[in-house]
Amino acid sequence: MIHRALSRTKLLAATTLLGIACSVSAAPPPPPDSVILSARDAVRTGRWADLRNFIPQASGHVLEAYPQYWLLNQQLNDMRVPPPEGDLRAFMERYPATYLAERLRGDWILAADRRGDYSTVIALERTATSTAQIDCAILRAHHLHREYVAQKAIATFSPGEACWTLYTQLVNDGALRWEDLAPQLRDMVESSVRDNELNNTRRMAEYVFDAPRRISFKAMLENPMVWLTRNNPSISTPIDRELVVLALGRLARSGDLATGYTYVERNWGSRLPAVDLKWIRSQFAYIAALRLDPAAKQWYREADGAALSETGQAWRVRMALRETPIDWARVVAVIDQMPPSMHEDDAWAYWRARGQGALGDVAGANAAMQKIAGNFTFYGQLALEELGQPVVIPPRAAAPTDAERRRAARNEGLARALALFDIGWRTEAVREWNFAISKMKDRELIAASELAYQREVLDRAVNTADRTRDEHNFDLRFVSPFHDELVAKAREVGIDPTWVYGLIRQESRFITNAKSTAGASGLMQLMPATATWVARKIGMQGYSASSVNDLDTNLTLGTNYLRIVLEDLNNSPLLASAGYNAGPRRPHTWRGTLSGPVEGAIFAETIPFNETRDYVKKVLSNATYYAALFSGEPQSLKQRLGTVAPQLVEQTAIP
Structure with missing residues (x-):
């Protein structure tokens, strides 16, 4: 013990002496975060002179570009003065191929469009942060340079200032x-x-x-x-x-x-x-x-030949899948009428292949299934099972090398994103991170995902690992933090922990303080009224709304609510997942519209709420992968989905 204490004392002394020796030549410490925070406050309150003063103070900070960007953006949008072209170009040259430089390029394009400076728009048009509004501004400039852009304009249009301006120009000029x-x-x-x-x-x-x-x-x-x-x-x-x-x-x-x-x-x-x-x-x-409404099936038949929107095309297929028995020839026919862009969607590729198989073209069906079976998606999993293969975890990629880890740690875009996460600017952080990884290859993505995991930015770890194409690490794609606590809570109420993980991965991406636009909070995204109801239902002592993001409280309330909804919906994870997202009354109603039993995949695909339909498919797909990870055994998504049979609509008091 004494020897260890002495060793620590010697080490401390040596470290101190080394620090003193190095301090003579060491670079000055970077500016504190407070400089960046004060600069942001100056932007918020319109104190542009103060913002100018913060720019030199921020020099050397990993986020030093942000105060400069804010000032340049303000100057671009001040129509009373010419844009500071020299400063704009200097910024883009100083911070090349960065998120802020490309964002500033887009801002400049939009400002030039508003000012009628179309030559500048065309000169700047190669941007890595394209949006519909930026594209509309570019199309307007090309139109005014006597190029034909009408069809591109229609394909690009999205409501917004630049697109409305483009349409006004084209209509006034007779081009539309x-x-x-x-x-x-x-x-x-x-x-x-x-x-x-x-x-x-x-x-x-x-x-x-x-x-x-x-x-x-x-x-x-x-x-x-x-x-x-x-x-x-x-x-x-x-x-x-x-x-x-x-x-x-x-x-x-x-x-x-x-x-x-x-x-x-x-x-x-x-x-x-x-x-x-x-x-x-x-x-x-x-x-x-x-x-x-069952009438939709016949009405879609009576509408055959109509020019449908993509939404209409999708619902025509969905209603064909709800027919009893399914007319597979019609399913194939209406999918074939979809535009080519929709054919690439796993959903329609899968259902068309199912139709081919049902109509006797087994070889064609298997070939079509094979094309999507390699996709780690809901329909990729179902395609595997149609080919007689269970859902398994792909071989784990080799761990990043020391050199790969160093490159990730030195990546300036990732460093900026992590600094933004540290000061709580999540929106900006996610944009920086996504830009930084946008052109990465698999090895770089795995190293970046590992870095995010180590820094406890779990949502970026998951999303980054999700992007790999050939080499994969499913421990990063499907992280399982709080394992002991979550598994204990799930088992305590008698529900499958892998389902809970699948749900949280979709609900909050493991952001413990996540809050939705609707007001749901925490890992399991509980609405305030629901959390209060569950707390009373289970007799939780000392519960208050302010504690809903507490890990133990959120898991206790969330797993209990999930169990209550599951029991209310005949122990169907499919129906309960839908109920957790859309409210438990709705699955009762949707099930009551069935004319006969349907496979779970059809029920999931025909959920009438876009968000809930996407949510349910992802939750159950996630849960299947978590089960494969935790057990090491092959899994079946079809088994999880089960079959949904019609049932009289029951009233439920569950919120």
Whole structure:
């Protein structure tokens, strides 16, 4: 003991002497984080003179570029003065191939577009941080340099200042006509529910209709039946007919579907061209599909030949899968009508292959399944099982070498991201991290993932490991922190720990203080009211809303809630996962719409909420991989999914 104490004393003395000797030539310490935090506060409060003063103070800090970027961005957007071109170029030269340099390039493109400096837009157009708005600004510049960009503009458009400006320019110059934009307006009418969506739809209508018809469009969007019955609108011209077609399509969102469908057929069926009538039917089919109304199946058949949106295409397939028995020839046929971009989706590749197999083309089905069976996704796993292979963990890649680890530790982009995580700026940190890994190869990705894991930035560890293509480390893809605590909590309430891990991986990516836009908190993303309800239900003593992010509290409440939902839904992990995300009442309702038993994969694919559908597939796929990791044994996703049979809708008091 004395010997060890003396050794430590000698080591401390030697270290101290070494520190004194090195201090003569050592570089000064970097500026404290407080400089960066103060600079950010100056931006928030508009104190630009103070921000200038912080820039030299930040020199040497890993985040030194940020105050400079904030000032340059402010100067770019000050339309009263010319942009500081010299300073902008100096920044991009000083910090080449960095996230902030590329972001500044995009900011400059948008500012130049607003200023009418189209030569600068074209000079800067090669950016690594492209967005729809930046692309629209670039297209406008090319249009004004007499290039044809109309079709690219339609493919690129997303509501936003630069894209609206591009459309205004193209319409005013006669490069886009109402006929070009009518299909886009139809898609927007189909999907508009929220106020911002409706506002964008009204704005798009300004390019299609003249002033009097715009008034009619706004009226019909609010109440299509009132507008139709009061105005007895004419369909004598193509533009007038388009207004009526939109009103009849919008009718699907108001009132009883069957009544509306009958009204269309009786009053307009013989007056409208078949192609327009089919599109109107497709709108009723789509809304019926979202309600899992069996009428959607027939209405989609009656709409065959209509020009459907990608959303409509997907729901036509989903409703075909819910037919009893399934008409596999139809499933294959409607998938074949999808655009090529949708054919690449694992979901449609899988269901088309299932159709091929059911129709007797086993070789073709197996070849199609083989193409997606290597993907570590929900449908990749199901494809493996269709080929007679269980779900297993791929061979683990060799650990990063010391040199690979050093390169990751010295990567300036990763260092900036980690510094941003350290000061709590998660949004900026994620952007820096994602930019830094965007061009990495497998070995670099594994080293970066390991670095994130060591720094306890678990969501980046997972997302980075997820990107590998040939070499994989599933211990990083499917991290299992808090193992002892989580397994104990899950077993205490009698649920599968691998399912809990699969759910947390999707819910929070293991961010203990994660908070959703809806207000859900912690690892297991508990809503405040739900957490309070569960705490009372299980008799938790001393619970308060402020403790919901505490690891023990969150796991206790989350696992108990999951067990309650599971028992309420016939011990089906599929239904319970849906209930955990969308509320337990909804799976009761969705199950009640079935006309017969369906395989779990069909039930999952036909969940009418986009978020919940994606969530359920990922949770159960995750759980299958966790089970394979923990047990070392092959697993079956199909077995987890099971079969869902129709059942009378039951009331549940679970929130």
